[in-house]
Amino acid sequence: LVSCTKRTKTPKSELAVCRYVLLLAELEAHQDAWPFLRPVKLKSVPGYKKIIKKPMDFFTIKEKLINNMYLNQENFVIDVNLVFDNCQKFNEDDSEIGRAGHRMKRFFDKRWTELLH
Numbered sequence: 001l002v003s004c005t006k007r008t009k010t011p012k013s014e015l016a017v018c019r020y021v022l023l024l025a026e027l028e029a030h031q032d033a034w035p036f037l038r039p040v041k042l043k044s045v046p047g048y049k050k051i052i053k054k055p056m057d058f059f060t061i062k063e064k065l066i067n068n069m070y071l072n073q074e075n076f077v078i079d080v081n082l083v084f085d086n087c088q089k090f091n092e093d094d095s096e097i098g099r100a101g102h103r104m105k106r107f108f109d110k111r112w113t114e115l116l117h
């Protein structure tokens with residue numbers, strides 16, 4: 001992830017990046033991840049483009065991670081929570097995607113807390 005020649009990152013933040021990569025892999029492997037793996041196709045989901053101002057998905061987060069775009073952990077958590085907030089905004093709680101979103105959020109919150117201690 002972080003090329004050895006670039007000494008721009010302190011070891012601490014390299015550990016943080018590894019934590020994000022691990023956690024993201026767990027999110028993508030989760031059985032309820034299917035609605036969040038790739039960007040929502042704005043042409044095929046009526047209303048999504050208008051209602052959701054900042055679309056986000058796990059693949060986009062992975063790309064940002066690989067391109068070192070998360071300078072601090074907050075921005076990583078902000079993007080992950082954006083996936084779940086968008087889901088709650090657009091989908092009924094009592095819907096396939098809505099329920100998947102709630103389960104994924106609970107899983108993420110639990111793992112994030114565990115990885116921090």
Ligand SMILES: Cc1ncccc1N[C@@H](C)c1ccc2c(c1)OCCO2
Nearest residue numbers: 035036038039040045087090091097
């Ligand atoms: C996270 C989310 N929120 C609102 C709408 C869609 C989605 N996900 C897309 C990938 C998606 C998920 C499921 C689908 C689909 C697209 O289009 C065809 C029918 O099933």
